[in-house]
Each structure stands twice: as C-alpha cells, then as structure tokens.
Amino acid sequence: MNTDNSDASAAVDAGVLGLPRDGTAPAPRTANIFDVARLAGVSHQTVSRVVNDIPNVRPATRARVEDAIRQLRYRPSTAARALVTKRSRTIGLITTGRPDYGPSSTVLGFSDAARQARYTVSIASMVEATPGSMRSSVEQLLGQNVEAIVLIAGHRGALDAITAIELGVPLVAVESSGRAGFHSVCVDQFAAARAATDYLVQLGHRDILHVAGPDDSMDAAERVRGWRASLSEHGLVAREPLVSDWSPRSGYQIGQKLLENRQATAVFAGNDQVALGLLHAFTENGVRVPQDVSVLGFDDIPEAEHFTPPLTTVRQDFEELGRDVMATLIEILRDDDSATNHVRPSATLVVRGSTAPPHRP
Amino acid sequence: MNTDNSDASAAVDAGVLGLPRDGTAPAPRTANIFDVARLAGVSHQTVSRVVNDIPNVRPATRARVEDAIRQLRYRPSTAARALVTKRSRTIGLITTGRPDYGPSSTVLGFSDAARQARYTVSIASMVEATPGSMRSSVEQLLGQNVEAIVLIAGHRGALDAITAIELGVPLVAVESSGRAGFHSVCVDQFAAARAATDYLVQLGHRDILHVAGPDDSMDAAERVRGWRASLSEHGLVAREPLVSDWSPRSGYQIGQKLLENRQATAVFAGNDQVALGLLHAFTENGVRVPQDVSVLGFDDIPEAEHFTPPLTTVRQDFEELGRDVMATLIEILRDDDSATNHVRPSATLVVRGSTAPPHRP
DNA sequence: ACCACATGTCCACTCTTAGGA
DNA sequence: GTCCTAAGAGTGGACATGTGG
Incomplete structure (x- = not known):
C-alpha cells in the first residue's frame, strides 16, 4: 500500500489546491480530478488518461488510479467536460x-x-x-x-x-x-398499405373503403397512396377515403355513417384504434365482421389480437x-x-x- | 444608434480576447458572454445581469445588451452555468x-x-x-x-x-x-378498487372474482386490497384472485379457464387490457357480457369505450x-x-x- | 450608502508543451 | 520510445468584490 505516500502529498498539496490549512473541516464537496490524483499519487493528467482510456499508462498506475476513483466515488463532471470538449x-x-x-x-x-x-x-x-x-x-x-x-x-x-x-x-x-x-x-407505409389492400383484393373484395388518418398525417397520406396503388393495379375504383383523427371514437362515428349506405365489402382502417371503433359501430348494429364486412387495421397494437373479432392488421416493429x-x-x-x-x-x-x-x- | 461605438471597442478588444489579429477569418464558434459584452459596449458582468434578470441595470443598457444577444444569437451555455452553479x-x-x-x-x-x-x-x-x-x-x-x-x-x-x-x-x-x-x-388505488367493487355489490353481485396484476406490481396489490376490503365490508367472501401479467393475452387465457367453472357473476379485472382478454374469451364461447357475467376494468384506456361491449372501468388521470x-x-x-x-x-x-x-x- | 457598472477569481475538466527518468 | 510529472491555457459562465459617481 502506498497510502502513506499519497497522504503525504495530500498534506503538501492542500494549500496549493486552496483548501483551508487550519482545522476547519473542508466543505463536503464531490471529489474532482485533483483529489483523485493526489490520493493515487499521480498527476491529474494521468487521471485524465485513465478516465478517457488513453494509452501510455502502466497497468500498476492505472490500477492505483482506478482504486482512488472508487474510494472517492469520483465521477467526471459532464458539465466541465462538455464545456471544454464542446x-x-x-x-x-x-x-x-x-x-x-x-x-x-x-x-x-x-x-x-x-x-x-x-x-x-x-x-x-x-x-x-x-x-x-x-x-x-x-x-x-x-x-x-x-x-x-x-x-x-x-x-x-x-x-x-x-x-x-x-x-x-x-x-x-x-x-x-x-x-x-x-x-x-x-x-415503408406505402408498401405496407398496398400489400394489405392486395390481400383484401385476393380475398375477392372489389369495393374496399379506406378510413384514412387525419389530413396532416404523413403516414396517413402514404397509406392512402398505397391503398390507391393497389386498387388501380387491380383495375378497381377507389372511392374517396373517409377521414378519421386516429381515435376509436372517430372510427365509431365513421362506422355509424357507413351503416347508412352499405356497399363496400371491406374497410381498410388507417390504424387499429379506428378499426376498433368500426367494429364497435358494426357489431352494435348487427353487421357481422367478417361475414358481412371485412375490417383491416394498421399497427398491430397489443390489444388488436383480442378485439371482437381478432383484428387482421399490419404489424410495424x-x-x-x-x-x-x-x-x-x-x-x-x-x-x-x-x-x-x-x-x-x-x-x-x-x-x-x-x-x-x-x-x- | 451606438453601433460605431461598439464596433470600435470590438476592434480594440479583438487581440485581448485572443482572436487572431491577422486577416484569417475567426473560427465560426457560437457567441459567448464576452462577445455580447463587446458588441453592447459593456462588461460581461452586465450581460450576466441582463440574462439572469438581476436588477441594477439601466433600461437603456439592458436594451443594448438584449439587442446584442439577438444579433449574435447568443445562448448561455448550460454546461458552463452548471459548472459554476452546481x-x-x-x-x-x-x-x-x-x-x-x-x-x-x-x-x-x-x-x-x-x-x-x-x-x-x-x-x-x-x-x-x-x-x-x-x-x-x-x-x-x-x-x-x-x-x-x-x-x-x-x-x-x-x-x-x-x-x-x-x-x-x-x-x-x-x-x-x-x-x-x-x-x-x-x-389511491385502494380506494378506487374498493369503490369499483362497491359498485358491483350494489348492482347485486355476490360472487365477484378479481383478476389481479402480477405479484410484483404494487398497484395490483393495492387493487387486491381494495377489492378484499369492499367484499369483507359487505360480508362477502373473496375467492383467491387469479394472477395476470396485465396483458390482453393473459386475460384471454384466464378467461378461458374461468369458463370451465362458472360461478362468479362478475369479474373485476386488474386493468383494461386484461378485461379485453376476458371479453374475448367470454364472447368467443357464447358467454354474454353483461347478461351472463359483468366485467369491470381499470385505467380507462382510450380503447375501453369501444370494446364489445363498452367497458365499465376506473379512470385515472x-x-x-x-x-x-x-x-x-x-x-x-x-x-x-x-x-x-x-x-x-x-x-x-x-x-x-x-x-x-x-x-x- | 446606493446605483451602475467593471475586474478578477473560480468552477472541473481537456489539451498542449516541456521535460525528467 | 515509453511512462510519467509539472505547469498552464482555455472553456463560458457566476459570484464576490471592487470603483467611481
């Protein structure tokens, strides 16, 4: 142990570092790089080397410094470091x-x-x-x-x-x-929406509605594009998408409107929450899903698997x-x-x- | 305008502040408090006063400083400030x-x-x-x-x-x-769970099951306590609560188990997701909610309103x-x-x- | 003594230079 | 060349302590 050594230099350096020489206890402050250096019996530069993993430090010295760091619970000040390193x-x-x-x-x-x-x-x-x-x-x-x-x-x-x-x-x-x-x-929202719509087409649907997300949503716009692309590829016409605000409530309200004028055999909802609202409106009014109308969601929220009925949807990671x-x-x-x-x-x-x-x- | 004045002192101070005197353009760095002081023709201390809303600054001086701050897009460095203020x-x-x-x-x-x-x-x-x-x-x-x-x-x-x-x-x-x-x-999870259970008792239920959250959940424990407290207050027996992991899936699995041995007329779920899983298991097997069994949730997630049927639950803000x-x-x-x-x-x-x-x- | 400012020290670190063993 | 010490500049602020009116 070289504790004596360090203590000695500590006594010497106390004044140098501006600590009070008299008997008053120094204010309890967190250790800084100089304290560590003193305890380890090295210069603050060497401590900096150890802390920043810079070579040219002997293993023995490194160990002494690391020991001092642990003893003093030294933690480099991010503020000081940020200040100087930018x-x-x-x-x-x-x-x-x-x-x-x-x-x-x-x-x-x-x-x-x-x-x-x-x-x-x-x-x-x-x-x-x-x-x-x-x-x-x-x-x-x-x-x-x-x-x-x-x-x-x-x-x-x-x-x-x-x-x-x-x-x-x-x-x-x-x-x-x-x-x-x-x-x-x-x-890729576009590709995912197109693939989802393709799936509905493959099932045999020809009139596929889309309940989009809000106008200022970029994901919503991409999903609309994907839905349109799939329909036009298959020679189907896209009716004007309805606009939700992503919430179950707006899905519910739109679902109620859809009941008045039932033509579509499938609805591609902009997200799972809207799909949930649609399911609610439909089942509440005796429209069976998927027998009377198919509903497809987007996102695969954890709840989607347990909707009534469990929701077909697009999963994003x-x-x-x-x-x-x-x-x-x-x-x-x-x-x-x-x-x-x-x-x-x-x-x-x-x-x-x-x-x-x-x-x- | 005192622009001339400031520019003059800026020219004088350039060397003092260590900026290159020759024609090379100074490195584009963000302005610091001294730059602002120079431009405003005051000391850095005055700038500090303005920035920190300390009195004893003449309105005219303050305005000049604020102008300089805007011109230079000066923003005090949090790192430096943190360093000195701790x-x-x-x-x-x-x-x-x-x-x-x-x-x-x-x-x-x-x-x-x-x-x-x-x-x-x-x-x-x-x-x-x-x-x-x-x-x-x-x-x-x-x-x-x-x-x-x-x-x-x-x-x-x-x-x-x-x-x-x-x-x-x-x-x-x-x-x-x-x-x-x-x-x-x-x-207050305890009070909320007790009140929810009270409500079920008031509806006339005598056998009220609880599907709790995981054992290490503190909220779950409190809800169990509240449920027990309500039952014992009304002289009803509490059967051992079932344990979920808060997920819809575990709610679904527990729901399936409950179907084997139907006695309870109401189930108080630990949260809305579990309640959703229960609803799924019940409706899938022809058990009608709420005719055959009541289900009550906890949290009031945005989806709960549109479950099939819409979920009675406890809302937390x-x-x-x-x-x-x-x-x-x-x-x-x-x-x-x-x-x-x-x-x-x-x-x-x-x-x-x-x-x-x-x-x- | 008060106001409106200026001056200088310190914060904790990094990086550089000079040099010793 | 390696491993280190010693000393000091620089970072952008805050704060205590000036100073002149």
Missing part, C-alpha cells in the same frame, strides 16, 4: 401529440439504444406542436448543447415547425413524407425503428453525410379473424 | 417496462410540466429493470448532475433496485406501496399525476423536506355497458 454526448428528443403505442415504443427503442451507445437523451414533449412551442423546445435543447435532435412526429405541422428553425445540429425525423433537407427514418434512428444518428455524428432517407421494409401482414372472402348475396 | 436544472427520469398507456401519459404530463418550470428532463428507459441496468442508468443520470431522479415503475423490483443505490439526490417514485424513505406520488410529480419536485428542491407520500384521490368510476345486475336463473 460535445455533450446528449441527443435531444422531441415528441408531439398524445402517447400512442407506436411513438411510445419508438421512443423506448431509441432511448435504449442511446443508452447502450453511452448517449444521454433529453426529452421535450408537447401535445400541441405550435411553431411557438416547437421553437421553445428546440431552444431548450440547443441550450443543452445537444449534438443532434430527433423528432418523432406524425403530422406535417410539427415537421414544418422544426424545419423552419435553423438548428445548427443534425435533425433526424421519424416520418414518411420523403421530404428532403434532413435525415429521416421510417417504415416500432422499437426496431427507434433503434434504427439511433444507428443512423451514430453514423451521422461520425461523418455528417448529406441528408438520407432510411425507408425500412419491416411491416408485415398479420391475418386474424376480422377478414374473410366477401359474402355473395 | 445546479444543472436537469431531472433524471427512469421508466421501466413496456410503454403502456398509463406510464406513457404520466411521462407526458411530467415532461410538459418540467418544461414549463424550465427544467430539462433526461430519460433512461429500460424494459427489464435488473439491478445492473438500474445502476447503470442511475450512474448515467448522476453523471449528468441531475438534481433529482423520478422513477415511474410499476413493479417492486425496480423500486428495490433503485432504493439499494445511494443516490445523493432526492428520489420521487410514482408508486403506491406506501413504503417510506423517499418521496412518492400515486393515485395519468397526465395530472405526472404534473403532480413535477409540482412535488419543485417543492422538494426548494427545501428538501423529509420523505412525503402524496396520495391523490383522482380516480373515478366510468359506467358503460359491460356491467349489469346479475341474471337470476
């Missing part, structure tokens, strides 16, 4: 809207991946994405010296608001509009999407490429009991 | 488990309130709360000098893991165990809970009281179609 190892995450299953899962996947990459995630959530709230959130994040900003936002308003702001750091948006000027990651955002970000931070669009093909159709061949009267 | 204005948020509606909404309410209070939120999410992952998350947050840690975790394991760690900062847990030693905020966490935190950070338990009474029964008086055969 890198915070922090990423700003902005979410808008209410916490639906999809975005929440994406956040989970992302923040987990960020933690594994030793990045810190700073969140700024808002229900309404006004230009004002977006700007204040961005300001707050930039004030933290975030190295990048991730936006998880389904609607165009949020994207417009943030692209109007000069960020100075890379932006990665989880969105499917295909707009240029920033990095984006998404699941949201957590993987979140992890993919982090992977993209690591690449970007390594060498800032020009904007890239990562379109992931990871949606799959899950067939359950809400779809069947149309009943021929 | 306060980061950052709160660490730990979530465990998958993103259910409840916790996600609580996070939303919390982070929104934090933003309004000008606090930054740093998240660390994990699916599995092992002692190891909890420790690494805590370490990461403490490394950021968070001023407090908020834990949103339903199960005891997460609470055990974090209480085993010496944090050095206040901990606020969203949990209902009533354990001491830290601050906690929760909705999760967002308000999150805001309450932040309010508690502000108090704690002002003057660190001893541990407090805030039990909020904000759950309400929402009666829909899944409950009815028992059918007398």
